[in-house]
Structure formats: C-alpha cells, structure tokens
Amino acid sequence: MAIKQVILAVFALMGSTAMAAPSSLPAPLTDDDFRPIDPAEAALGQLLFYDPILSGARDVACATCHHPRFGTADGLSLGLGDGGIGLGTDRVADKDNLPEERIPRNAPALFNLGIKDLRVLFHDGRIAVDDTRPGGIRTPLDEDMTAGFASLLSAQTMFPVLSPDEMAGHYTESDVARAVRQGVLTGQGGAWDIIARRVADIPAYAQMFRDVYPHVQGPDDIAFTDISNAIAVFMEDEWRSDNAPFDAVLRGQADLPPLAASGMDLFYGRGGCSDCHSGPLLTDQDYHAMGAPQIGPGKKARFETLARDEGRAEVTGLPEDMFAFRTPSLRNVALTAPYGHAGSHADLAAFVADHADPVAALARYDAGQAVLPALDVEDDSIMSDPAEVAAIAAAVTTPPVVLSPNDVTALVAFLDSLTDPAAVKGRLGVPDAVPSGLVVP
Incomplete structure (x- = not known):
C-alpha cells in the first residue's frame, strides 16, 4: 500500500491525467454500510417480487419493470405497466386492454438500495427519511401512511401497486383498481389490504410468512407491510453492488x-x-x-x-x-x-x-x-x-x-x-415458479 501511495503522489506532482488524486475518491463500501439480511426473508421476498398477484389484474409483477435482464430496469425510455404484454424492449400494448398512457418516468435501477445511508427515493424524492413524521418516513400519504414499514425502501416498494398505469389498473378493472379510484388505499378493505388478503389466501405464502415473522401466527396476521418488508430485503440482498x-x-x-x-x-x-x-x-x-x-x-x-x-x-x-x-x-x-x-x-x-x-x-x-x-x-x-x-x-x-x-x-x-x-446476475435469480401459479416475468 505504501508503494501505491508513493506512485499516486508522483502522478499528482507530475499533473498526470492517468489517475485521480486519492483524496478525490470516496471510501470503499463495507458490510457495515448495509442493513443486515435474513436469508429466509429474502427468499420470501424473491417470490413476491416476481409474482404478478400484487397487481390489480394479476398480470404485472415488480419484476416486469425491474428485471435483471435489463439491469434491474426495463430497457425502455418509458415503460408500459398495466395493459402491456411481454418483457423489456419486447413489451407491447395489449390491444384488448390498451394502456391509458405510458408510465411517466423511466424505471430506476435497484442496485445498493440496502445501504444504511439511503435517504430519498423516486426521481422527485417524494419518499424520504424524515424524523418528524410517524415511522421516520415522509410519503405522499402523509399522516395516513401505514405504520410497520421496516425501511425507506420497504415504504417505496409498495407505491407502484397504487399506480393505475403501473400495477393497479384502471377504473373497474379489478378490486384493487376500484379501491385506488375511490381513494381507499390503507386500512381494512383498502387497496393494500386487498393485496395482502390475496397473498394470505395462498397456503404456501401463509406458511412462509409464519416461518419468517414471529408475529404472524396465521393468514389473518399477514399485513401489507410484511409483504413490502420481505420484498425490500430481497432487493437489498439480490442487487448489492460493491465488487466492481x-x-x-x-x-x-x-x-x-x-x-x-x-x-x-x-x-x-x-x-x-x-x-x-x-x-x-x-x-x-x-x-x-x-x-x-x-x-x-x-x-x-x-x-x-x-x-x-x-x-x-x-x-x-x-x-x-x-x-x-x-x-x-x-x-x-x-x-x-x-x-x-x-x-x-x-x-x-x-x-x-x-x-x-x-x-x-x-x-x-x-x-x-x-x-x-x-x-x-x-x-x-x-x-x-x-x-x-x-x-x-x-x-x-x-x-x-x-x-x-x-x-x-x-x-x-x-x-x-x-x-x-455478481450484482448484475443477482444472488437468488429468477424463480422458476411462484406460489400463486401465475406467469413469472
């Protein structure tokens, strides 16, 4: 290390453009920079991330717009969520269920979202760490925000399911779409609760939630926040990137x-x-x-x-x-x-x-x-x-x-x-199947 420092100092004195001065570079990432991971929770989150059951019409998964094949995005300038068919650059509008419009912003990549210093998410930062808010997170739901999200990423993860263009669907297309249209998002019978009950009704998921979360004793105990927390942990583990x-x-x-x-x-x-x-x-x-x-x-x-x-x-x-x-x-x-x-x-x-x-x-x-x-x-x-x-x-x-x-x-x-x-490939990869039996993107 001492020899390397001497060489870099010589380059700096010579005004060389071959290397940046060491003082310009950030400190390397270490394990201490990331939230700890429960492998069983990540495995549950993997299945939920790839399962279209979270969307209103059961045809769009998180992975539809955030797929490892496209660098955890979708390869499109502006994607098609609800009303789209296919994956990535092959995705087209469904002529029998035409999208109302494109998703308005480019799908962001998902690398290193498990870092402890993560403070803002979305292109406009509408979800951010805020110690003055309940749960320490500021979101568009303000005081109506449900408690129980374990991280900023967990809170962010579940807003796409409320978007008609992304996952919820439009008007009377599904029970989730109707709830979103009526503005019933949280609480019993809200859009998040409808999705949670769908997941809880699948025996394989119910058992996995019991195995992962001590507070879940039966299907009725599965909350929407449990779903989002598992998905967040999966993303944190799957696409940690610090070996480039x-x-x-x-x-x-x-x-x-x-x-x-x-x-x-x-x-x-x-x-x-x-x-x-x-x-x-x-x-x-x-x-x-x-x-x-x-x-x-x-x-x-x-x-x-x-x-x-x-x-x-x-x-x-x-x-x-x-x-x-x-x-x-x-x-x-x-x-x-x-x-x-x-x-x-x-x-x-x-x-x-x-x-x-x-x-x-x-x-x-x-x-x-x-x-x-x-x-x-x-x-x-x-x-x-x-x-x-x-x-x-x-x-x-x-x-x-x-x-x-x-x-x-x-x-x-x-x-x-x-x-x-390693991060591009992912650690768990794409599952062959999901408990809902729906098509994996």
Missing part, C-alpha cells in the same frame, strides 16, 4: 486500465461529475436541474392536460425546485439504459455528451433516440413547444463543461468500471 473494478480501486487492490483511469480523472476533476455524483454510490442524493429532455405524458394529475414534469417542485411546490431531479446512482450504469428521468437517451455516450452542455443539447435533441413501445399517444408535446423547452433550459444553473469526443469515450470507459458482474 472501481471498488477494487477504492480498496487499493487494483488500478483501472489507462482509458478508464483517464475517465476517472475527468470524472473527479475537470469534468465536475463528482460534484453531484459523489460518495460510494456516486450520488449526493440531492436534486439538480440538468436540462434532461422531457418526453411522454409528464407527471400530472388525471384532471391536468399539460405533459410537463416539474420534478422536485411536484413535491415541494418551490419555484427553485422546478425541473430538478434526484441525482441517480451510477452503479452498473452501463447496463441501465435508457438514461434521464424520462429515458430520453438510449446511448450512454450520447447522454454524457449532452449532459455536459444540457442547454445546447436541448436545442438539438432528437426524440428518435428514445425507446418507446408503439402507443397512440403524443410523446413530444413538451419538446415541440419552444416555451416549454426554454423553461427547462432556464432552470439549469450548472455551467457547461467542454468535452471532446475522446473525453466522452474515457468517461464511458470509467462508467463501465462501475459494473459489478
């Missing part, structure tokens, strides 16, 4: 190849990437307006018609938060295309180049690079409106960074070094 080449660098066990090392130097130096993508997860877990193009339906209420997505301002209502989105972790980013809160870019190099000078990139953005299943909806209403594009551009405060094509290539090589083969 970059991690070997952080632990002083290896160096990156020259091109990736040059990219790392850019990332932590002149490129300014680490100003936001900091720490071992390469995210500051904060919000920034970076001018990412907006495609699709936007994030709006049913009665609204404008396709705008105001990002963090949707949660806070503050003008200074307009078009700001949570900094994503870059773990395994090479495998999680498309990129941006609306999946505007299918290619990582193209996104890096545009991200360096987002205002200029907005003016030349071509929506043809997005990956969108055919659906009879308008996807470019914002990007075809000069006033809307100007508003997105005006929110950007970060100065542009000049990157040459060689710089972009080097940065992408560094981002490739964040790929952890």
Whole structure:
C-alpha cells in the first residue's frame, strides 16, 4: 500500500491525467454500510417480487419493470405497466386492454438500495427519511401512511401497486383498481389490504410468512407491510453492488486500465461529475436541474392536460425546485439504459455528451433516440413547444463543461468500471415458479 501511495503522489506532482488524486475518491463500501439480511426473508421476498398477484389484474409483477435482464430496469425510455404484454424492449400494448398512457418516468435501477445511508427515493424524492413524521418516513400519504414499514425502501416498494398505469389498473378493472379510484388505499378493505388478503389466501405464502415473522401466527396476521418488508430485503440482498473494478480501486487492490483511469480523472476533476455524483454510490442524493429532455405524458394529475414534469417542485411546490431531479446512482450504469428521468437517451455516450452542455443539447435533441413501445399517444408535446423547452433550459444553473469526443469515450470507459458482474446476475435469480401459479416475468 505504501508503494501505491508513493506512485499516486508522483502522478499528482507530475499533473498526470492517468489517475485521480486519492483524496478525490470516496471510501470503499463495507458490510457495515448495509442493513443486515435474513436469508429466509429474502427468499420470501424473491417470490413476491416476481409474482404478478400484487397487481390489480394479476398480470404485472415488480419484476416486469425491474428485471435483471435489463439491469434491474426495463430497457425502455418509458415503460408500459398495466395493459402491456411481454418483457423489456419486447413489451407491447395489449390491444384488448390498451394502456391509458405510458408510465411517466423511466424505471430506476435497484442496485445498493440496502445501504444504511439511503435517504430519498423516486426521481422527485417524494419518499424520504424524515424524523418528524410517524415511522421516520415522509410519503405522499402523509399522516395516513401505514405504520410497520421496516425501511425507506420497504415504504417505496409498495407505491407502484397504487399506480393505475403501473400495477393497479384502471377504473373497474379489478378490486384493487376500484379501491385506488375511490381513494381507499390503507386500512381494512383498502387497496393494500386487498393485496395482502390475496397473498394470505395462498397456503404456501401463509406458511412462509409464519416461518419468517414471529408475529404472524396465521393468514389473518399477514399485513401489507410484511409483504413490502420481505420484498425490500430481497432487493437489498439480490442487487448489492460493491465488487466492481472501481471498488477494487477504492480498496487499493487494483488500478483501472489507462482509458478508464483517464475517465476517472475527468470524472473527479475537470469534468465536475463528482460534484453531484459523489460518495460510494456516486450520488449526493440531492436534486439538480440538468436540462434532461422531457418526453411522454409528464407527471400530472388525471384532471391536468399539460405533459410537463416539474420534478422536485411536484413535491415541494418551490419555484427553485422546478425541473430538478434526484441525482441517480451510477452503479452498473452501463447496463441501465435508457438514461434521464424520462429515458430520453438510449446511448450512454450520447447522454454524457449532452449532459455536459444540457442547454445546447436541448436545442438539438432528437426524440428518435428514445425507446418507446408503439402507443397512440403524443410523446413530444413538451419538446415541440419552444416555451416549454426554454423553461427547462432556464432552470439549469450548472455551467457547461467542454468535452471532446475522446473525453466522452474515457468517461464511458470509467462508467463501465462501475459494473459489478455478481450484482448484475443477482444472488437468488429468477424463480422458476411462484406460489400463486401465475406467469413469472
């Protein structure tokens, strides 16, 4: 280790671009950074994660939009949940149950969500650690939020089942959809309770819950929070990612190849990437307006018609938060295309180049690079409106960074070094079958 430090010091004195200064790099991840895992709880969560029984029409699982085959996302710019058929880039609209619209935001990857320091989730941070709230978690349900979620991830995991476009379905399509439409989400007879009773009625699940949770003595004791807690533990264990080449660098066990090392130097130096993508997860877990193009339906209420997505301002209502989105972790980013809160870019190099000078990139953005299943909806209403594009551009405060094509290539090589083969594969994998007997995605 002493020899390595001397070599790095020499590089720094020479002004070399081959390696980043050691003081720029975060501390390596260790077991102490992650929540402990109960293997039996993770095994139960695995089955629930891949079981479509959690959706209103019993045809969409968590894995439908977060599949290991697509880097724990779905390979689409904006996915199709309820009303879709198939998986990933092969997913199409069901002509007999057409989706009302696309899911408004890109499906985020699921790596390292078991880290203890996890503070915010969703692109706009609408679920976050908040010690002033019951249970220490702030969610859109505010004071109506059910108690018993064991972690921030557990609370986040179960909001997609309440979304008509993602898992709940629309109008009278199912008992869950009806409950959601009526606004009956929690408590007895609410959407969460309906799903819990479905799961509890399956003997194999009832037995597994008895085996895992001491407070469950029979099917009637299974709460929705138990389901979400198990799924969260599965995700925490399955996609823990701390054995990429970059991690070997952080632990002083290896160096990156020259091109990736040059990219790392850019990332932590002149490129300014680490100003936001900091720490071992390469995210500051904060919000920034970076001018990412907006495609699709936007994030709006049913009665609204404008396709705008105001990002963090949707949660806070503050003008200074307009078009700001949570900094994503870059773990395994090479495998999680498309990129941006609306999946505007299918290619990582193209996104890096545009991200360096987002205002200029907005003016030349071509929506043809997005990956969108055919659906009879308008996807470019914002990007075809000069006033809307100007508003997105005006929110950007970060100065542009000049990157040459060689710089972009080097940065992408560094981002490739964040790929952890073990995490990408997963630890338990995709089950052959689930207790409900429904089709595994």
